Amino acid sequence: MKFIMELMETAWKIFGKEFPRLFHCEFVVLTGKKIHDMQEKLLLEAFEKARKEVNSDKVFTRARHLSEQIYEINQFTFGERSLTEKFKTIKSNHEGEINLRKEVLEALSKYLSYDSFFNFSKVHKIETQSNKIKLVVFIKKYSAVLIVSILLISSILIYKYTTRQRWMVWQNDQYIEVDFDVKKYDINQLKIYKEERIKYFKKVFPSCEHIFFEKDGSIRIWYGKNKEKELEYFTALGLHPETGKTLKPITEYMINKHICK
DSSP states (O other): OHHHHHHHHHHHHHHTTTGGGOOEEEEEEOOHHHHHHHHHHHHHHHHHHHHHHHTOOOHHHHHHHHHHHHHHHHSOOOOHHHHHHHHHHHHTTOSSOOOOOHHHHHHHHHHTTOSOHHHHHHHTTHHHHSEEEEEEOOOTTTHHHHHHHHHHHHHHHHHHHHHTOOEEEEETTEEEEEOOOHHHHHTTOEEEOOHHHHHHOBEEOOOTTSOOBOTTSOBOOEEEEOTTSOEEEESSSSBOTTTOOBOEEOOHHHIIIIIOO
16 A cells, blocks of 8 residues: 555656646547457468468467467467467357457567567557547646546556566476465576367377377377476477476477487
8 A cells, every 4th residue: 555655656756736737538449359450360360471481371370380480579479279269269160259369469560570469559540440439627626636536547557467467487397376485486487378278288208109200291199308308298389497498399300310210
C-alpha cells in the first residue's frame, strides 16, 4: 500500500498541472475480433514468406523455418508444432481464436520487415475498421479524483498480474509447473511457465528403432550436451535445461555415431 501511495503522489506531481488542459481525448478501441483477425493475417503472411524462402509448400517445413526465425529475432522459443496447429486452425475456417503470444507477434512482424506488431496493424489499416470512441472529459473539477482512480486501478491490475505469474522447473526428463521459490529463482532453476514447454519438450533416450524424422523429413529429435559433457536428446527445439545452450537438430551422422553404434 505504501508503494501505491508513493506512486500516486509522484504521478500527481508530474501530471496534476498538465492534465486539466486536456479537454478532449479520442481513443481508438480495437475489438477483440479485429485483433485476432490481424494476428491471423500476420501468421498467414509469415507462412507465405517462409514458403518462398524454404521453397516448400509443406506446412511443417515452413513452421520449422518460422520457429527458427522467431528464436533468432526475439530469443523466444515457439515450436513448429504450435505454429503448424495455429496455421491449420486458420485454414480450416475455424470459429475460435489463435491467440499468439506478444513475443511471437513482435518477432513475426520484424520477420516481415515491420518495426512492431503495432506498425504491422497500422499499415494494414486496422484502425479504419475499429470502433472509435470519442470521450469528452471536463477535467478541471475532477482531475484529482480521476488521476487517483486511474492509478489505483492500475496498481490493482499490476498486483494481480504479478501475483498470478506461473512458474515451471526442470525435473528429471520434463518441465513441471511449480509455485514460486526464491532459492530456485536465484540459481536460475525456476523458469517462466510456458505451456508449450510443458506439453512438448521432453528428454528421451532414443534407440536405433526410434523415429527421428517425420515423413516429410522434418526433425523429431534435438540434442545437446549436459554439464558433464554427455549427449542428451529432446523432443523439441529449444535450450538445454541445464546449460541454456541451443539444441541442435539430429542428423544421420549423429544417429550412426552415437545411437546406432
